[in-house]
Amino acid sequence: MPTTLSQGPVNDRPVIGILTQLVSDEVMKPFGRTYIPSSYVKYIESGGSRVMPIRLALTGAEYENIFSKINGLLFIGGSADLETSEFARVAKIFYRLALTANDAGDFFPIWGTCMGLQLLTALVAGENLLANTSAENIALPLNLTTEANSSKMFEGFPDELMKALTQEPLTGNFHHFGVTVETFQENEKLKNFFSVLSTNVAENGAHFVSTIEGKKYPFYGVQWHPEVNRFQWDRKLNFPHSHHAVQLSSLLADFFVNEGRRSLHRFDDPEEEASSLIYNYTPVYAGNFTAYEQIYFF
Template sequence: MSNVAFSAFVCLFFVCCSRAMPTALNQEAVNERPVIGILTQLVSDDVMKPFGRTYIPASYVKYIESGGSRVMPIRLTLTTAEYENIFKKINGLLFIGGAADLEASDYARVAKIFYRLALTANNAGDFFPIWGTCMGMQLLTVLVAGENLLANTTAENIAMPLNLTREAHSSRMFQGFPDELMKTLTQEPLTGNFHHYGVIVETFQENEKLQNFFSVLSTNVAENGAHFVSTIEGKRYPFYGVQWHPEVNRFQWDKKLNFPHSPHAIQLSSLLAEFFVNEGRRSLHQFDNPEEEASSLIYNYTPIYAGNFTGYEQLYFF
């Protein structure tokens, strides 16, 4: 090879490589070992009381794990100082569905502590996401509004498509969703609903605190004709809520219940789990040492089969 040809080869090589490899990464730090906290739910059914005071359906745990995170169960019997310490270690928080007083219960008390910690942290540039499912979304509206604005929006054991708003197509939650799935989401019953209460659209629009805090990404119509908010996203904060249950699409199978199991329903559940866990990856909170981390995770508990007395295949009790 002549010197001229060699020089041209070298030049071409470096031109190609300069295009293939960025000169600087210039990207924000990412936590590749996230831990999402799940706030335990109060046991209210008599058949469940012999097993523990609080519980987490295994479907929520599997949902978070499927997105690439580990799970820390958070009990309702700790002190404020202990919750503050936990907050410094986890990378996000999930409020699950269930039944509890959203203003006076221990569930509401503990949620309020974490909500205030998350507000303060995000205001200081310390990224921390929160997700609320069903009653968890209702709880987020109570925390933001400072009052309970729920009304009868019964949609019990019904799978429905979503009425997406204009904000949905520019949202963080649905960013990157395939166009086909976004279209299908408005046509096929991909979202399982199991609730009696929610926030009516008109109530949301008339409440300044909710309007300023959240964008409405979707709405639905209840059995009584009430038009309710079904998906929300924080405008300034990484807080998200769905009145429906994305975890059931892949992890609950009771034939008496209308759990969507179509390919599109599975895809929806998968993408949302990955979305929220990726939000958690942006949090750099961490445990003080590996031993403390290991002792805090859900792996230390064994779920029990509960299909004979609940709608869940498995439950963790605490």
């Protein structure tokens, strides 16, 4: 039977920007001022997108220009002040641009992983609301909320995987801080902006928010690390590598890149596009001094 496809314009050559992170570890400082672990790059590429690294020392006008050409943005994990660091300053520029664009019907998604989720909550709330929610080097199942079943992030997940998410340690946690469920529920800005899709319990017993999704805006956050399930292998660290863990990582990468395909931003100049991509950089083998096998330095 002939079918009619009823969908809007789709961008099948998306470029997702990844905001570089400040180097804070002394052993990494000789290699560069900012960095992106290659696991995040591979994660985005595995979903069918190219990656543009975004440096932290550019002007506001340059960031606006970049925003008009990329199709989504990833805030990675790491260590930086959520209010005063360059990382936070640049993230705030893109966050405001994304709000304005989405309000005008110009679709633009943002994803935050680990500190990236924490940063999203600080941007929305206008303040740092972190507390000690240490879950360091531990893989956990998710305590899914009722909102998870109607979420965009988990839409289309097989029933078997949704069940496994609640029973198997599929999510790698490597953090000391987070937003507690109590703090989230008491903050009207956060409660109105995000749906909580899952929670977890920290080593000190604190209940923390582990997965969030924007109610109106295509902004998503996970306190855990989906990229490590397929792309990090340090034996000393609890990276989940089971079939379900790999499936989870794959489906989330596909989901976010598909969100990026809905953005029609593009480069007008193919040469500028080519020179902006991660392919122009060579990752450094870093397994002898970090948990990452490879890191891009800038």
